[in-house]
Amino acid sequence: MSRPATAFNEITASDQHLRRARLSLLFAAVLWSLAGIFIKFLSIPPLTIVFYRSLFASLFFAFFVRRSIAVPRVALLVAALAYTAAISAFVSANKITTAANAIALQYTAPMFVFMIVHFLFGEKITGASWIALVLGMLGIAVICAGSAGQPDAAGVMIALLSGLLFSIYMVSLRFLKEFNPGTLTFLNNLVCCLILLPLVGSELSLSLKEGWIVAVMGVVQLGIPYWLFSKGLEQISVQEASLIVLIEPVLNPLWVALIVGELPSRATLIGGICIVGSLAFRYLRSSLNPQTV
Numbered sequence: 001m002s003r004p005a006t007a008f009n010e011i012t013a014s015d016q017h018l019r020r021a022r023l024s025l026l027f028a029a030v031l032w033s034l035a036g037i038f039i040k041f042l043s044i045p046p047l048t049i050v051f052y053r054s055l056f057a058s059l060f061f062a063f064f065v066r067r068s069i070a071v072p073r074v075a076l077l078v079a080a081l082a083y084t085a086a087i088s089a090f091v092s093a094n095k096i097t098t099a100a101n102a103i104a105l106q107y108t109a110p111m112f113v114f115m116i117v118h119f120l121f122g123e124k125i126t127g128a129s130w131i132a133l134v135l136g137m138l139g140i141a142v143i144c145a146g147s148a149g150q151p152d153a154a155g156v157m158i159a160l161l162s163g164l165l166f167s168i169y170m171v172s173l174r175f176l177k178e179f180n181p182g183t184l185t186f187l188n189n190l191v192c193c194l195i196l197l198p199l200v201g202s203e204l205s206l207s208l209k210e211g212w213i214v215a216v217m218g219v220v221q222l223g224i225p226y227w228l229f230s231k232g233l234e235q236i237s238v239q240e241a242s243l244i245v246l247i248e249p250v251l252n253p254l255w256v257a258l259i260v261g262e263l264p265s266r267a268t269l270i271g272g273i274c275i276v277g278s279l280a281f282r283y284l285r286s287s288l289n290p291q292t293v
Helices: 003-032 035-041 046-064 073-096 099-106 109-121 128-147 153-176 181-200 208-232 238-259 266-288
Strands: none
Touching (some): 003 238, 073 099, 073 181, 099 238, 099 266, 109 153
């Protein structure tokens, strides 16, 4: 085979790998976006939902556990605790406020990361990150103002807390870069179950329908998309992957509106656009100019 033909075949194969990776990331975001529907259909307590979802997710990821290199135990503990607290707050927020509020405010996590690494590690916030931070904070202010005095005000605060807790989890991953993603996700969900078990021990009863829902949540809505996301990152940059999965906060409230009939308020729409738009700007700028921070 001639060299030009060989080069053409290599380019075609590379394009196919990239296409599959992007589809994996897109499918992961779609599956993640189903969380609001499942949570709205369950009448069991939020922590019970988190317990069972993590239980089934840990069973799924048990098949992907690998022997890993030694890592700081403190970092593993912080990651597991932050993960448990973050998903518990997110599910609780979905029970109290709208799915749109919960997912939009959860996506404030990257903004909190900017501030945490600035104050703890001395990293400068410059360029696109400052713009994203300002727009994101504006979105938070709009959503909080819209919920002031409303019955779901507590849910908005819990949703914002979930964003902060997820940012702590994201920062902890800096010290776990060499850790296998499947093993890490298995440990996080296993620790989550162990932490929550004493708290939900008297609320573990489920109907057959509820059992199926939490099982699907653990495997299909949480386990499989994390696996797809990890596979996608093997071919796609973090910046591009972050842009693709931004479809999650758009689809999540859309599914809930279509299936459950829960409509976001005007403040939620405006604030959500500010938050998601700020992140899209940040990641798109980083993709076009890798030196931009």
